[in-house]
Amino acid sequence: MHTFVRLSCIVAATVVASGTVSAQTTPASDPRARLSLLVGTWTVEGSESTYRETCDWLTPASFVVCRAEDTNPADRAVALSILGYSPEEQAYTYASYNGSGRTRALRAWLYGEKWVFTGQGDRAGKSSRWQVSITPNARGFHFRQETSENGGPWAADVDIQYIRLK
Numbered sequence: 001m002h003t004f005v006r007l008s009c010i011v012a013a014t015v016v017a018s019g020t021v022s023a024q025t026t027p028a029s030d031p032r033a034r035l036s037l038l039v040g041t042w043t044v045e046g047s048e049s050t051y052r053e054t055c056d057w058l059t060p061a062s063f064v065v066c067r068a069e070d071t072n073p074a075d076r077a078v079a080l081s082i083l084g085y086s087p088e089e090q091a092y093t094y095a096s097y098n099g100s101g102r103t104r105a106l107r108a109w110l111y112g113e114k115w116v117f118t119g120q121g122d123r124a125g126k127s128s129r130w131q132v133s134i135t136p137n138a139r140g141f142h143f144r145q146e147t148s149e150n151g152g153p154w155a156a157d158v159d160i161q162y163i164r165l166k
Contacts, residue, residue, distance in 0.1 A: 032085045034110075035064045035092075042140065045161040047072065052165075058082075092117075106130065126150055140164045 042053040053068035063084040070077045079098040086093050092108040094117060106119035117132040129148040134141050145158035 030085075031087075031090075031092075032061065035083055035085070036061075037136075038064050038066070038083065041165040043163050043165055045163055048163070094119075104130075106132065108132075137161075 036057075038055045039057060040055060042055070044051045047070065050072040051068070051070045053066055055064050055066040057063075058065050063082050066081045066083070068077075068079045068081070077099055079096055081094060081096040084093045085091075086107075089107065092110075092115075094104075094106040094108060096104045102123075104119060104121060106117040108115050108117040110116075113136055115134040117134070118130065120127070120129040122128070126149045130145060131147075131154070132143065132145045134143055140162040143158065143160050143162055144156060146154045146156050148154045
């Protein structure tokens, strides 16, 4: 799937939507505890047979590490993403690395139940800015990414549903 790099970024964002924490992770008062929502196995609606993303705590519950793979023969891809919390910035952090050698770093804040990740970078001679919104729902979370290139208008380029498998 051509949006693979964007997708693995988003799964990480879902983590922050819940305060549920297991006893072996972090105290509920620690902002990192919100990341526990992300731990598990995910797929994306429409790509259930080819896309899997598995997220686990990096012990001792300091970061969530996600490994994603899309086995679609037309668009095979792999990616690694790491989510955490920066007390200095009072923001959630996201870093992704994919099989093509691309990287991306975003910061996130919580607005009610909605997580908003932002970041910027240069790709193929263009200056890009990203805004990713993740909204929890009964099936998992809704993921929407908007991009602005070279200071132009914002345009939605990814709009998908993540589904929790386990």
